């Protein structure tokens with residue numbers, strides 16, 4: 001007797017678009033004669049057309065008018081920036097959207113302009129507003145502008161989803177896609193999500209944190225500088241990765257949706273900008289994260305989100321990095337390569353990364 005496994009995906013194709021320091025990923029799944037098209041994130045505002053141009057031939061070949069599932073890993077400008085225009089383009093034909101809509105972020109979107117202007121006019125003196133006295137390469141006004149823009153993108157996206165009455169779901173660990181149990185959410189758990197929201201405290205604190213982060217990132221050395229520094233030190237990349245002081249990963253990043261797809265018995269892991277804490281909060285950690293076949297390296301290859309230990313658990317056969325000058329730390333692909341993983345980065349190839357290759 002032949003037993004057909006109903007949850008068997010025959011085929012997977014991943015296209016990681018080259019959007020610099022950002023994410024925009026198209027996943028095509030084929031099971032029996034069914035096809036599923038997923039868009040995970042849509043890069044920066046300027047990347048929307050790139051997403052649409054890459055999606056259209058995929059949709060056409062599968063006889064669809066829009067992606068079945070659009071997922072927003074988290075609310076940062078390099079992930080949701082292009083999403084509003086993509087949703088406007090496909091409108092109500094989109095099957096469903098997975099995203100978190102925490103009230104504090106919506107409130108921040110409504111209050112950011114006022115609060116940021118207030119800070120400009122009358123710099124507060126204490127603690128959380130430290131960022132006002134911070135002098136990176138980026139002008140603090142530019143950093144505020146950047147944060148403000150990102151909040152407006154959140155608000156616009158939520159408004160657009162409402163406008164087209166697209167089914168939206170807030171995904172948590174344990175959830176999977178109807179008829180596609182191979183597509184499931186590993187994180188965040190509701191408990192981890194709530195704990196992260198608590199740490200955001202209030203709207204002014206959240207805005208201050210995010211602005212400080214933008215300023216800090218603008219101070220970081222470009223990729224080439226990091227690479228040569230590592231080689232000069234003559235350290236092994238995993239040792240170097242372990243030795244690097246980890247900066248705080250924002251709560252918005254920490255609540256990134258961690259999505260697992262199992263195809264042909266192999267695990268594909270999409271991590272957004274999840275942190276080491278996010279991984280540790282996954283149910284059944286570390287067993288649930290063992291033996292990954294293909295890994296989207298978290299947070300564009302930043303050393304803040306990776307460690308030799310997590311790579312020893314995941315042991316990815318393949319790892320792709322969507323990263324540019326801003327986040328990618330050479331010791332991250334270096335350590336993976338040292339452990340036998342086949343690694344590619346959009347920074348190196350300057351092209352979309354297609355898997356399998």
Ligand SMILES: [Zn+2]
Pocket residue numbers: 021022023076078079272273299300
């Ligand atoms: Zn990002």
